Amino acid sequence: MKILLTGGRGQVGSEFAEYVEQNPSLGIELCLTDLHNLDICDRNQVRSTVEDFQPQWIVHLAALTAVDLCEDEVDLAYSVNAIGTRNLVQAAEAVGAKVCYISTDYVFDGEGSTPYREWDKPNPKSVYGKSKLAGEQEIRPSDLIIRTSWVMGKYGSNILKTMIRLAQGEGEVKFVGDQVGSPTVVSDLIKTIIELVTSDQGGVFHATNGGSLSWFQLCKFVFQEVGADPSRVIEISSEQLDSSRKAPRPKFSVLDNMALRLTKANPLPDYRESVAGLVETLLKG
Ligand SMILES: NC(=O)c1ccc[n+]([C@@H]2O[C@H](COP(=O)([O-])OP(=O)(O)OC[C@H]3O[C@@H](n4cnc5c(N)ncnc54)[C@H](OP(=O)(O)O)[C@@H]3O)[C@@H](O)[C@H]2O)c1
Incomplete structure (x- = not known):
């Protein structure tokens, strides 16, 4: 299967490329693109690029993901996240390819208290969430949308790496206890992307690790895994956070992985197993 990857140098893309290279039995031929060789705008x-490679699938990871920057750079956010997606869908149409678009929990308002299902009405509050939803609206019904949340992997910077660094230091650290979600470890997400793409699925899927918790609870969990004292982690509320953070964060962004369950696709493992595994990998360096 020929897959064209956008955002191939990002957090998910780097590990996706590595996984495909290390698993030739998957039979995937990858065309790896990122901003340096393919500006999706x-x-x-x-x-x-799409006509030259003639992919069966475009796995579309590229996005403007800096949520606070998106509040200031509205046109850029829509240009990358919406127009970029439109360009890819039109190119896919021309060569008979399908598109797998990776989307986000930020398409919901985060004001619910039960996990969001794939069919629940999005209501994004941030420019990032609105522009990613605009990207979803460019996707054809036969294409695939995979919404995920709290993504953390080996490459790039992410909050898990920050928590490990803090655990290895000294003193108190503060994390919010009133924002709840589900972590998603990149290696698990990649397996789900590949499973859904190779089984020619379409429609919307939520894909996160099992279980949910607050950032405060996640930080305590990470401290335990690192062997640091979890009582150093102090719970604060979102109101006590740095007010320079422009984009509103969803308070509750747990995604029910209902479509995976109903189609009998493999569920992602519980976050305790996956985050513990990733912490171990990162500690080994
Ligand atoms: N990270 C999360 O917690 C999270 C949660 C839910 C959903 N997602 C979604 O998952 C996908 C992958 O996320 P990620 O964490 O891997 O993001 P990432 O590390 O920020 O990677 C995104 C990549 O897209 C590239 N890019 C930006 N503008 C581009 C353009 N105009 N043309 C081509 N490439 C461009 C970036 O290049 P530069 O670095 O050079 O700008 C970067 O390599 C994204 O669609 C994101 O919205 C992420």
Whole structure:
């Protein structure tokens, strides 16, 4: 199967490329792209790259993911997240390819108290969430949307790496206890992407690790895994956070992985198992 990957140098893309390279039995031929060789906002470049490679699938990871920057750079956010997606869908249409678009819990308002299902009405509050939803709206019904949350992996920077660094230091650290979600370890997400793509699925799927908790609870869990004293982690509320953070964060962004369950696809493991495994990998360096 020929897959064109956008955002191939990002957190998910780097590990996706590594996984495909280490597992030749998957039979995947990858065309790895990122901003340096394919700006998805450039319609002509997208068209010629897709036509040259002739993929069966485009796994579309590229996005403007800096949520606070998106509040200031509204046109750029929509340009990358919405127009970029439109360009890829149009190019896919021209060569008979399907698109797998990776989306986010930020499409919901986070004001619920039970896990969001794939069919629940999105109501994004941030520019990032609105522009990612705009990208979803460019996707054809036969294409695939995978919404995920709290992504953490080996490459790039993420909050798990910050927590490990803090655990290895000294003194108190503060994390919010009133924002609840589900972590998603990149290696698990990649397996789900590949499973859904190779089984030619379409529609919307939520894909996160099992279980949910607050950032405060996650930090305590990480401290335990690192062997640091979890009582150093202090719970604060979102109101006590740095007010320079422009984008509103969802208070409750747990995604029910209902479509995976109903289609009998493999569930992602519980976060305790996956985050513990990732902490161990990161500690080994
Ligand atoms: N990280 C999370 O917690 C999370 C949660 C839910 C959903 N997601 C979604 O998951 C996907 C992958 O996330 P990630 O964590 O791997 O993001 P990431 O590390 O920020 O990677 C995104 C990549 O897209 C590239 N990019 C930006 N503008 C581009 C353009 N115009 N043309 C081509 N490439 C461009 C970036 O390049 P530069 O670095 O050079 O700008 C970067 O390599 C994204 O669609 C994101 O919205 C992420």
